[in-house]
Amino acid sequence: MNDFISNMSIKTCPFLWDQIHFSSTGEVMFCCVYYYAVNAPQAPLSINNEELFTTLMQIRQQTLSALKNGADGDFCTGCPEIIEIHKPVANTSDNAVANWKVNTLLFGTGTVCNLDCIYCSTKKIALTPWREREKNVKRAIDFVRYLQAMNVIDTTTNAVLGSGEITVHPLRAEILQLFTENPCKFLINAVEYSTEVENVLKNGKSRINVSIDSGTPDTYRQIKGGGDYFRTLDNIRRYSRFANITDLKYILLPGTNDDTTNLDGFLDFAKEIGANVILSRDFNGIEAFEQKLEEAEKAIEHFVENAKKRGISHFMSGNMSIGERKEKVRRP
Numbered sequence: 001m002n003d004f005i006s007n008m009s010i011k012t013c014p015f016l017w018d019q020i021h022f023s024s025t026g027e028v029m030f031c032c033v034y035y036y037a038v039n040a041p042q043a044p045l046s047i048n049n050e051e052l053f054t055t056l057m058q059i060r061q062q063t064l065s066a067l068k069n070g071a072d073g074d075f076c077t078g079c080p081e082i083i084e085i086h087k088p089v090a091n092t093s094d095n096a097v098a099n100w101k102v103n104t105l106l107f108g109t110g111t112v113c114n115l116d117c118i119y120c121s122t123k124k125i126a127l128t129p130w131r132e133r134e135k136n137v138k139r140a141i142d143f144v145r146y147l148q149a150m151n152v153i154d155t156t157t158n159a160v161l162g163s164g165e166i167t168v169h170p171l172r173a174e175i176l177q178l179f180t181e182n183p184c185k186f187l188i189n190a191v192e193y194s195t196e197v198e199n200v201l202k203n204g205k206s207r208i209n210v211s212i213d214s215g216t217p218d219t220y221r222q223i224k225g226g227g228d229y230f231r232t233l234d235n236i237r238r239y240s241r242f243a244n245i246t247d248l249k250y251i252l253l254p255g256t257n258d259d260t261t262n263l264d265g266f267l268d269f270a271k272e273i274g275a276n277v278i279l280s281r282d283f284n285g286i287e288a289f290e291q292k293l294e295e296a297e298k299a300i301e302h303f304v305e306n307a308k309k310r311g312i313s314h315f316m317s318g319n320m321s322i323g324e325r326k327e328k329v330r331r332p
C-alpha cells in the first residue's frame with residue numbers, strides 16, 4: 001500500500017507529530033527549538049492531567065491544521081522548522097492526530113547542575129527557587145505516568161534526559177524509574193557517577209552524550225567552570241561500558257579550544273573508548289564564532305581529518321553549517 005499521495009504538498013512541523021518536551025521552566029510543548037523566538041504551542045504543567053492533555057491535543061491539532069492550510073495560526077509564525085512535504089497519510093490524517101503517540105520525549109524539567117559551562121544558559125533557570133522547580137518535576141513525573149497509562153508513551157518512546165544534569169538531580173531515581181525499559185539518551189557532563197543512570201544503561205538500548213569540549217585539563221576547567229577532567233574521563237569510561245552508544249561532543253569555541261593539542265587530546269580519548277564524536281558550536285555565540293571564522297575553519301578541517309585518520313565516526317551538529325543565517329541555527 002502506498003502511504004503517500006505524491007502530488008499533494010503540505011506545510012507541517014515534524015515535532016508536532018510525535019515529540020513532547022517538558023521544558024526546564026515548567027511548560028509542556030512539542031519542540032525545544034525556537035520557542036524563544038516564535039510562539040511555540042505550549043501548555044503549563046500547573047493545570048491538571050486531563051486539562052493538560054486536552055489542551056495539548058487541541059493546540060497540536062489547531063497548529064497542524066493551520067500549517068497545513070498555509071494560514072498563519074496563533075502559533076509557530078515564521079518558524080524555520082516548518083517544512084514542506086508530500087503528504088504522508090499516516091502522519092497527517094485526522095486519525096493520526098487523534099491517536100497521538102510520542103516517539104521522542106525530552107525531559108528537561110527542574111534544571112540542576114554541578115558545572116558552569118561558559119556557553120550554557122542553564123544557570124539563569126537555576127536561579128528560580130528549588131521549591132518551584134521541584135513542584136514542576138513532580139508534576140512532569142505525574143503527567144508522564146498519565147500518558148503512559150493512556151499508551152501515548154510506551155517503552156518504545158525515546159527518552160532524552162538533558163537540560164541540567166540528571167546524574168546529580170535530587171529526583172533522578174523517580175525520574176529514571178519512568179524509563180527503565182526505554183531507549184534513553186543521557187546528555188550528561190559525567191563529573192559524577194550515577195548508579196541510577198548505570199541501571200538504565202543496562203537495558204541495552206540506551207546511550208550517553210557528553211560534551212567535553214576540550215582535550216586538556218586546563219581548557220576543560222576554563223570552559224566547564226568546574227569538575228575534574230581526569231575523573232570525568234574515568235566516569236565516561238565506566239558509563240560507556242554499559243551504554244549502547246557513546247557520543248562525545250566538542251563545542252568549538254575559536255580562541256579557546258581550537259588548538260591542535262585540545263582537538264587531538266579529545267580525539268585520542270574518543271578513539272580509546274570507541275566513541276563517536278560530534279562537532280558543534282555555541283548557539284548563543286554565533287557572532288563571536290563568525291568573527292573568528294578562519295580559525296574555526298582550520299580547526300574543523302583538523303578535527304575531520306584527524307577523526308578520519310583515527311577511524312572515528314564523526315558528525316557535524318546541525319548548527320555547524322558556516323554562513324547560515326542566525327535564525328537558522330539549530331540546537332544539537
Ligand SMILES: C[S@@+](CC[C@H](N)C(=O)[O-])C[C@H]1O[C@@H](n2cnc3c(N)ncnc32)[C@H](O)[C@@H]1O
Nearest residue numbers: 119120162163164165187188211281282283284
Ligand atoms: C544544556 S546541556 C544539559 C545536559 C548536560 N548537563 C550536558 O552538559 O550534556 C545539553 C546539551 O546542550 C549543549 N549546549 C548547552 N549550551 C549550549 C550552547 N550555548 N550551544 C551549543 N550547545 C549547547 C551541551 O553541550 C549539552 O550537550
Ligand code: SF4
Nearest residue numbers: 013031040076079081
Ligand atoms: S513549527 Fe517551530 S515553534 Fe512550532 S512546534 Fe514546530 S519547531 Fe516548535
Ligand code: SF4
Nearest residue numbers: 113115117120164189
Ligand atoms: S553541564 Fe550541561 S547543564 Fe551544566 S552548565 Fe554545562 S552544558 Fe549546562
